[in-house]
Amino acid sequence: MTDVARRREAPDKDRVLTLLQDYGVYAAVVLLVAIDTAVGSNFLSVSNLRVQIFAAVPILIVALGMALVIGTEGIDLSVGAVIALAAAVIPLYLGYGVWVSIAIALAAGAVSGVIAGGLVAFGRVQPIVATLALMIGLRGFAVILNGATAKTVTNSTVVNLGVGDLLGVPQMAWVAAVLVAVVAFLVHRTTFGRQLRAVGDNRAASALAGLPVRRVLIIVYVVSGVFAAIAGILIVGYGGYADPANYGLNYELSAITAVVVGGTPLTGGKVRVLGTVAGAVFMQLISATLIQHNIKASYEQIVEAAIIIGAVYAARGRAGR
């Protein structure tokens, strides 16, 4: 009764909020592109677009996995450390062949996901703590594996993944496109996607309805781990060296930001795939715009902080129910 009343209290404000939440991020992206194009003459140049893609794709890929985890009302703080771990693994196993080393890097991400998912699903540990433990522990492990100094990686396959093209478009972008398609399909067209949302919305009810709750949780963290590993490989390729001590720092924060700005509520039960893409692109555009106008990195962080608050504030209207 009171719920009904509250809902009817301000329908117009509600509708505006809903629109803002659903389409605000796309509008913001379009707006920023328009501004950048109008103000800076070379924004739409091929070279500049490539720069933006290289910067945005790794975060975007991590954010895709993060969106799934957040959809289950979880969070994955370990992604930055998994990037470091993948980066450490690549030079270590390049001797056995490039695909072997890539496979092992992906497997490392998967194992991390199994641990996180296992702790969450079976141990019922809170996601934030389970992945916090991995975040602290895995980076230490990665640095131990690699040694304190960065290792150069010259393997052409890996480097091409980072900087090479396929059909005139960076390989990185292809990877991202495929992953976006896969995740969108998973979320919207499969029983798994439906189960994921149900688990995120009401875990107890999902369990009683006979859904494979634990399986869903573990898969979600495994996907997040594997995606972070993919991002790690791309970063190694782009940089041409592996530096686990410094790779992926704060990626968990950027990824969470992209997801939240993209309109996925932290309370679970909903995953916005394209929104997440737009969120990642938006955050990159903000950064690019500020750089273009010679605004210092310090202000960029402050602006980012304001955007995060704005995004969750806009999302509050519905998620708060």
Place this chain on the structure above:
Amino acid sequence: MASEPDVDQPDPVLEIVGVCKQFTGVHALRDVSMTLRAGQVHALIGENGAGKSTLIKVATGAYTADSGEIRLNGRLVTFGSPLAAQHAGISTIYQEINLVPLMSVARNLYLNREPRRFGLIDSAAMKRDARRVLREFGVDVNPGRPLRELGLGAQQMVAIARAVQLDAQVVIMDEPTSSLERREVETLFGVIERLRDHGIAIIYVSHRLDELFRICDRVTVMRDGRVVHESAMSAVDRLRLVSLMLGRDMAEVTRLGSTAFSADREIQDAPVLRATALTSRRGLAEVSVDVRPGEVVGLGGLLGAGRSETVRAIVGALKTESGSVEIDGATVRRNSTPAAIKAGVVLLPEDRKSEGIIPNLSVRENIVLAALPRISWAGLLNRSKQDEIVDYFIKRLQIKASSPDQQVSELSGGNQQKVMLARSLCLNPKVLLLDEPTRGIDVGAKAEVQAVIDELAKDGLAVVLISSELEELIEGSARVVVLKDGHVVGELRGDDVTEDALMSALAAAPTSAGLVDD
């Protein structure tokens, strides 16, 4: 508006006069008046949505009335918050126990008004006082223990003790007995009588009509935001109250009876569900239940007797250490809900909100949720099959939703329950376990749900029914298995399925009694 002249009435303590409250477009309260007198227990009843909770919220300052006035001891008052109302002497005890389970009993009792010495909380004095106060309310516990370790009844008493301690002149009790055992209800009534004897006015909100007749002096009935009746409790009978609440004709109520169950159904011989010696550390000792197709078996017992535990154990949601569940003779893997569902057992859980609905999913998504793997190929969603199923159940169960895409959290409790029922039924279960299927839904939806259960049983479904309402349990069940302290202590069948027989079974049977007394 039936009302009689005030003869020998004590002074009014709280007067609510002509209160209106509107939420954009919805009149929650229309010109509501209610007078509460010292030393009276005043029943406030009505269907869900009748405006009871809004009225209480206005009286306690959680909402502000659009118009009308509230007088306390003759003086006009406005409360900015429940706290302000509390300070003025109006305390409320809510349906859900609003205390802090992780904190100790004493700290809960004195939260925000702790005795202090030298500016710091005097824990020793607090515990000492707490023990003394609680004893007077019939609760004898170490006040240093966390509240959550107490039984629900004892917790409720702590809440009441807290409320009364605040120099209350008016105590509002919102469904105080909904989570209490019979014995605890008696204790509560004892406390209420004492409060009344000391001139405290009480508003008593409850759906349980029996209780009203036992404890209340006056009654106010609300419907659609209006007061439709006000009189001495003794001036009305049950039937009249029901018809007032429903706004239906008395004759109709008489004809339909108070539940929608029909008397007899055809029951086959071989049991479809055979649960044997289920034992769990969490409160089950060798519980066995058989159910035949077309049979509704009730589980009788007090709160904590193991009724919910039994059905949860059958669907594998409560971990059992030993025992077995067979469906049509085939043993079901223990402790796995997916396995139980696959075998054809489905549970409609007691707590719809926390264990039933998936609030942000649509009606459609909620209905097909459990059946998805069955109607999907290779994990891909199949829209047309979903629609087919959803349309069927929306019609069959008369689910009132603006569209199948409406979020289930926006539906009324009764319709949510029907969605839950639909989710269970589209799994084509052989056995349906119903834990309080009509709790907290309004009378109309209740009858509809009961009728559906009845029909399903007639079609040969095996049903296990748990209900705190004796009436529903007795009229709905062909057989009642009586539980106590996690043991089966008896069974009522045939003509023995009566309220009296159940009472005496509950009262008589010692815990260590044998399994089934046939």
Place this chain on the structure above:
Amino acid sequence: MSTPNAIGTATTALDGGETAKSSGAGRGERLAAFVQDQGGLTVLVIVFIAACIFSNGFASTNNFESILVGNAYTSLLALGMTFVIITGGIDLSVGSVFALGGVLAGWGTHHGGTPVAVLLPLAAGLAIGAVQGLLIARARLAPFIVTLAGLLFARGLLQAISNEGSTTYQVPKHSSFTALGDGTLRPILTAVVLFIVGAVLLVRTRFGQALFALGGNQNAATLMGLPVVRTKVLVYMLSGLLACGAGMLNASRLGSGVTNLGVGYELTAIAAVIIGGTLLTGGAGSVTGTAAGVLLLAVITNLIGVHLSKYGSSASDLVNGAFLAVVVLIQTLISRRRLLA
């Protein structure tokens, strides 16, 4: 307080011990409660004794001193975090705010001297905490996200002040500001006193009780008339104050406002609090537990520094991470058992 004897004794006595159904649950329950409340301390004692016996170079006054002094100021982050987590919140900004406190103090010594160097960080900590608290309590945004933004904001502000981290404000020699947090005894005493004050605040004041009530059942807290918004804002202000103040004291000790400090400190603080038995879900926890958690992590890091120095901090990260996972797993299993016992 007035009515109780008027009520008389109710008819039937209710035994409160409904949950102690199965016999023998009592002992298990008590053990579980002990592990939950004192687990951090127990492990600390065991590790400490083992280290004294088996590790050369651990048991020396110098080493103990370096452990205590090295963690004195950062432990204050965990202290503030304890309060926040008890309310069911989290404060991810403390690492950045810690660094900001140091930079502001360094800046202050050049712009007005010691009073500015002391007061400016404290005011900044309070202000950041207040804004975060208001966003969380009034606008009802998730603490996790708000303080994440706070982390970015404080780091950005710090870099803006220090010309993108390129300027380090040294505390002038002979400045009275140095005396504030230098030496051996002073940092240790500061931490000990603040922890004691914190413990009293938590257990023996209404503010402390309100924190528990908020974390345990916010609805109930509201209905019982607790000042929910005020308490929440205050707790984030307290955390900000402690973090920024700790950074300020640390700058006094180091003699400069180091810009790149504090990254990841919030994680260590959270880990210490959780290892100390405070529930991340809120409603339960203790300052003494946090003290044990801080010391335990410090001892492990120290041991690894002594014996596995070639891996540096990465090895202690690995161990601390694993440790946190194990502790939390045990804690979760125990509290689940207690709830269902």
